[in-house]
Amino acid sequence: MNHENTARAIALTRQVLDHGVEQLPYDITERLRAARTRALSAQKNKPILSVSTGFWGWLQRMPTLAQSLVAVPVLAGALLIGTQIYNPASDDSIPAPMALMQISNEEPLNIDAILDEKIPLQAYLNDDFNRFVAQNNHR
Amino acid sequence: MSDYLVSPAVHQTMDAFLASVERRAYKHAFFAVRNEENALDIVQDAMLSLVQSYSDKPAAEWPMLFTRILQNAVHNHFRRNKVRDYWTPTFSEFDHSSEDEASFDILESLLSRNGDNSIESAESTISREQILGILEELIKNLPARQREAFLLRYWEDYSVTETAQLMGCSEGSVKTHCSRAAHSLADALREKGITS
Numbered sequence: 001m002n003h004e005n006t007a008r009a010i011a012l013t014r015q016v017l018d019h020g021v022e023q024l025p026y027d028i029t030e031r032l033r034a035a036r037t038r039a040l041s042a043q044k045n046k047p048i049l050s051v052s053t054g055f056w057g058w059l060q061r062m063p064t065l066a067q068s069l070v071a072v073p074v075l076a077g078a079l080l081i082g083t084q085i086y087n088p089a090s091d092d093s094i095p096a097p098m099a100l101m102q103i104s105n106e107e108p109l110n111i112d113a114i115l116d117e118k119i120p121l122q123a124y125l126n127d128d129f130n131r132f133v134a135q136n137n138h139r
Numbered sequence: 140m141s142d143y144l145v146s147p148a149v150h151q152t153m154d155a156f157l158a159s160v161e162r163r164a165y166k167h168a169f170f171a172v173r174n175e176e177n178a179l180d181i182v183q184d185a186m187l188s189l190v191q192s193y194s195d196k197p198a199a200e201w202p203m204l205f206t207r208i209l210q211n212a213v214h215n216h217f218r219r220n221k222v223r224d225y226w227t228p229t230f231s232e233f234d235h236s237s238e239d240e241a242s243f244d245i246l247e248s249l250l251s252r253n254g255d256n257s258i259e260s261a262e263s264t265i266s267r268e269q270i271l272g273i274l275e276e277l278i279k280n281l282p283a284r285q286r287e288a289f290l291l292r293y294w295e296d297y298s299v300t301e302t303a304q305l306m307g308c309s310e311g312s313v314k315t316h317c318s319r320a321a322h323s324l325a326d327a328l329r330e331k332g333i334t335s
Contacts, residue, residue: 008334009325010293013274017294020271021162031179032161039186040154043194 153194156201157186163295164209170279170286171213181216185209206295206305210287270333277327281320284308288316289324 123129161182168178185208193204278286284306291302292313302317303310328334 005329005334006321006325009328010321012270012328012334013278013324014294016267016271016274017166017278019267020275021166023268023271024162024165028165028175028179029162032165032182033158035179035183036154036157036161036186039157039183039190042187043153043190 153190153201156198156205157189160202160205161186164205167209167290168213170275170290171283172216173279177216181209181212185212188212203301203305206291206297210305273331273333274324274328277324281323284312285316285320285323288313289320292317293321 164182164185165178168181169175172178172181185205188208189201189205193201196204278290281289287306288302291297291305292299297305299310299313302313306313325334
């Protein structure tokens with residue numbers, strides 16, 4: 001067997017195999033196409049993994065149980081601090097409409113009088129007027 | 140020349156890339172496992188693995204990665220099924236009588252069709268599809284490593300170095316496997332009268 005014969009055999013093999021790839025039965029090519037579609041759908045559904053740094057990154061890399069053990073006290077602390085910082089009763093910067101509601105905690109607004117325009121709405125922003133109403137109610 | 144199992148052209152999308160390689164990948168798997176269903180499963184697993192693990196890699200790296208994944212999928216198949224290719228008869232182990240019994244049917248039937256019993260050259264008589272059938276059978280019967288090396292080197296046009304990387308062996312081993320496979324095929328084709 002010389003090299004020329006071997007080379008000829010290789011060339012023939014390549015040619016025939018290439019031909020064979022083109023002549024695959026329809027059901028095989030369709031199943032290959034379906035397999036490809038399935039594989040690609042896995043790519044679309046692949047979760048996007050982002051490598052976070054800092055506290056969140058550290059938290060994400062922890063096991064679930066450890067995450068819970070860390071997250072619960074942190075959230076509780078954050079809520080506690082949040083409620084202490086935001087105390088509506090001590091808030092002086094209440095906008096005008098809310099100021100009306102604030103007054104309503106002490107004395108309900110006379111809605112009928114306001115709607116009948118007997119009492120202008122702005123009157124409830126006047127401390128003297130509110131004091132007058134309070135005194136009248138106490139009598 | 141011919142394409143890689145994976146074309147050297149860089150594909151813009153994974154879809155285009157897989158479409159360009161799926162048929163050849165199927166043939167590789169089929170030659171190895173000799174079963175359509177298993178070959179299709181192997182190709183699908185390889186596609187899935189490439190998409191899930193390496194789709195963020197540069198497209199230029201997909202060809203080698205996919206070929207390697209496919210090779211591993213074939214090996215895993217055999218590992219799972221406790222089947223070893225080296226149990227199958229190899230060309231070097233064939234004596235001519237057993238080869239005649241095993242694979243001479245096609246030629247015999249072709250020759251018997253000649254009413255005047257004149258012996259035509261098989262090359263002119265056998266159709267391309269029949270040669271394909273014979274060649275595929277010959278390739279399937281090659282020892283696994285020889286077949287792997289032969290297909291990667293001579294069909295897919297991978298270099299000796301690349302083939303060695305893909306097969307996880309030395310370049311010397313690749314050359315040996317390729318040489319043995321090529322000579323076996325050449326001998327078999329000549330004996331069948333397909334080549335002179």
